[in-house]
Amino acid sequence: MGNEYVSKTPASEEKLLQQRFMVWVYRWMTLGLALTAVIAMLVFYNKTLLTYISNSNWIFMGMILAELAVVFILSFNIQRMSISMAIIMFLLYSILNGFTVSVIISLYTAASVGYTLFIAALMFGIMSIYGYFTQKDLTRFGNLLTMGLIGLIIAFIINIIWFNSTVYWILSIVGVLIFVGLTAFDTQRLKQIGESATPGEASMKLGVIGALTLYLDFINIFFLLLGMSARRS
Template sequence: MEHQTIYSVEQERGLNRFVARTFLWMMIGLAISTLSAYMLLKTKVLFYHIVSNSFFYYGIFMIEIMLAYSLRINLEKIENKMSYIVKFIVYSILTGVTFAVVGALYEPMSIVYALVSTIPLFAMLAIYGYTTNRDLTKIGTIARPIMIGLIISILMNGLLFKSNFIELMISIVVLLIFSGLTAYDMQKIKAVYLYFENQPHVHNSLIVSCALELYLDFINMFISVLNIFGKLKD
């Protein structure tokens, strides 16, 4: 009985360290994206060429999707730490293009309000996912096909229809989906740690992969809130 109690305490400490490092990498990704956006906005000619060419802009979007997919946790084959880190950094830099567009289109106060609104929402959902005993697996199962439909809708609207109404509807669905995924991903992070608890050599790779999941949740929620409630520059 005493051994079990000690093991549980150590397990809890290990999980807390794992989650803390995951959030640290998430913050590193956000910092890289913000810096990338700032540098791109300072280089106005390059920024103009990127956003004025829809196929180039959405090409970057597709590269991001492929990178995100390659960073998913594969239980049968976990790549080395550096592979995950390089992909994560490249992904964060490319996401800076989206950040730059946001910075160019929206009023600064709208960006601040969207950020201030997203942070507590994200935090509450993450805490719920971390603490609840309810199985949230269904959220992940339901979200996957919806996300495929959303990607197709985003590409079609961006390249063909260019409808503000469709963009608004997409943003509402994205906000709902990634709100659910935030709770689901936090619960999944706990499950991932417990599954690989006795394999510390893969923890660094798993931390980066899990950080990307939370990074995606936060970014998509933030941009959706901004698209729904934000005010465009005159």
Template structure:
């Protein structure tokens, strides 16, 4: 049976020197490619966490408290700036140099840290740590599944994306309703949706390698794939925190 997730054309018969050499080279390239994606993603998450912690350091007297509780234009700039970076990277990836995309990715991680600093004002350090390690364990397991499974997860892609859009709409509605039970349901559904997206995006990242390996697009795809997995991780973390982070300061 053909391996659907490996679109490489048939080469020499199994067991020949050509097949072993080609397979070894491709496998080594894939490992290097995936390692680059995970390095960017994990470094971005780490940078975001450090920036968020430093910006919220001092509690009620911290810069985060002054910005987000004091109101003003800066509050909204910080809140919506990450979305601007995502759009810039998504729509500009075909025109940008890899180095430009790298700088934008790191700038995005920093701005996300500023935006997420409020969690340190709302939740206890213990609740944040528990949510983070639960997310890390779940993300690792789901990403491993997406990398190793032979099942085509692309059939779930449209459903998951539609689900995220519906989740966004429900979240906006609940901003006005302020319903606790609805908020819990939104958080639970959010965890499930981004868990599915983690596996889906990992498999898609793996497949992209066979399309871009050896081209000038490979570096850009690494960054965009890292961005997708970063967003999966952060969103899953936030929904888990909202769902179980009842222990507040």
């Protein structure tokens, strides 16, 4: 895999380097999502395991905390890792998230999950394409969206304590708008990284982080849309 990136040249191969970087990002994002889907389906159809996880709040919360730990470690220690370790950590996160997804989708009908998945994929795809091809600088919007995301997390935590269904709907809508915006911003940022990427492991590790970023954008759009669905099983 290390030969996937050619030496950086002033102009002639810069576009090719960028394209290879983005292919690397989307490849791992897609593999991560596919792995999550496979694990989620395996657990979903294993009713004994699904019931065990669903009925144990400690196990479910432990998995969520483990996911957060993996994201934290991967994000803040990427420079110290080998490319192999970075990929293993990303795939580990995808597997753990598969268990979480299986529990969540079990609360909804198959039709609702399928429809929501289609809409989430469509929204993500459109905004990622926009982020890649637009000539508009999205940096300012990215900063606003990041601040909005922090506020959204705080608001969701407060609403968990004093739950209000109307507030939940409003927050979910705002959340979807934030993450579709972040999808465009993150795609453009990754494209810019690809333009100035240097060959070797450093670029490949940045690509893994990029894959994780887009993965999280997509999965959050899906979760927020699904949470707005009234079609529970």
